[in-house]
Amino acid sequence: MSVGDEPHTASEVTVPEKGLAEVVAAQTAISDIDGKMGILSYCGYDIHDLAQNATFEEVVYLLHHQRLPNQGELDELNEQLTVERDISGFLRDLMGTLAHQTSPMSMLRTSVSAASAYDPDGWDQSAEANYRKAIRLIARAPTLIAYYHRLRSNQEPVPPNEKLPHAANFLAMLIGEEPDQESARALDITLILYADHTMNASTFTARVIASTLADIHSAITGAIAALKGPLHGGANEEAWKMIEEIGEVDRVEPYIKDALARKQKIMGFGHRVYKTEDPRATHLRRLSQELGQRTGEPKWHDVAERVEKVVMDERGLYPNVDFYAATVYHYLGIPTDLMTPIFALARMAGWTAHVREQYADNRLIRPESEYIGPRDQKYVPIEERS
């Protein structure tokens, strides 16, 4: 037995906090969080600056190239994203089955996995091919979601509109009419806010899969699976269900107090990293308020704001990105069960950037575990076991 193979004793092993809290699992130049100060930045650009000034397409370029594009580079990316929006006949046929039998996140996971077989770059794992695959995944995610939704609700699918940017085109394919500028911009901002978030569970999953040198579609399929859970991406849907169930501002306080007394988690609150306001929530709260006024339905925003106040008073917890995203997406006419898939279509930008970053400087991610079971057991023949 070589020295490296010697079993660790408990005293030699540093056991990380449960859930890998505080463990640095990778180096990245893509995004950064200062949880104490409530700062999120993409490649050095503060999220507030990007949410106010950038488009989602610029952020896609930024995350993948670690710098903002000039006009020519942005035009080229826009062209690539527009050309790649259409989904193949194979995926359209598959959707005919998935639309009536599968939940939206399972559909997205299965479709991305299936798309690997029909990617024009096939099994080419070169850096150039992986960039093209990444752009295709980002371009097609909205089409998959909209196509699925139209089929399941017995409506004609709406083909992608090459004249519209990413967010506006998605709303047009989903709802069947071109959105007004404010709605399209509101969605665009939410996509910017959701585009990346350091080593969250789904990004970590994608990087672990990429570190085995499995293909990018496998890594993104795994990421979507991780995002599906209610403790991660599923929280925006759960937050909306709660706001809808509460229904009226004066019902908020008893509802939240009762839920907390029953040790229930309030979805859309708390965060592993932020110890202060999640900077993304700042923009989503403002968008929620604006959309509430514009749609003549301020009630939902008022309920949400009251929930925020009661949860803060009772537990000192801040809303995270998923809380006001729920009311924003409701105001934009997005069905509840598509709220997490929309998170996924935005995060596709970050996931694919992280996968490419992992490939570019790879080492297999293979942590250790601390064994806590019994030792020195002896095999007992089955007839002698009690």
Ligand SMILES: CC(C)(COP(=O)(O)OP(=O)(O)OC[C@H]1O[C@@H](n2cnc3c(N)ncnc32)[C@H](O)[C@@H]1OP(=O)(O)O)[C@@H](O)C(=O)NCCC(=O)NCCS
């Ligand atoms: C995001 C989240 C998973 C972070 O989890 P974490 O870092 O592992 O923190 P914990 O779940 O251990 O929570 C720490 C304490 O705060 C409480 N807490 C955290 N989030 C809470 C919430 N949303 N509602 C009520 N209590 C909450 C926990 O019950 C725990 O209390 P305890 O120490 O008395 O047991 C957690 O806050 C959560 O489940 N939030 C709701 C789901 C959600 O919105 N997810 C989206 C994240 S962007």
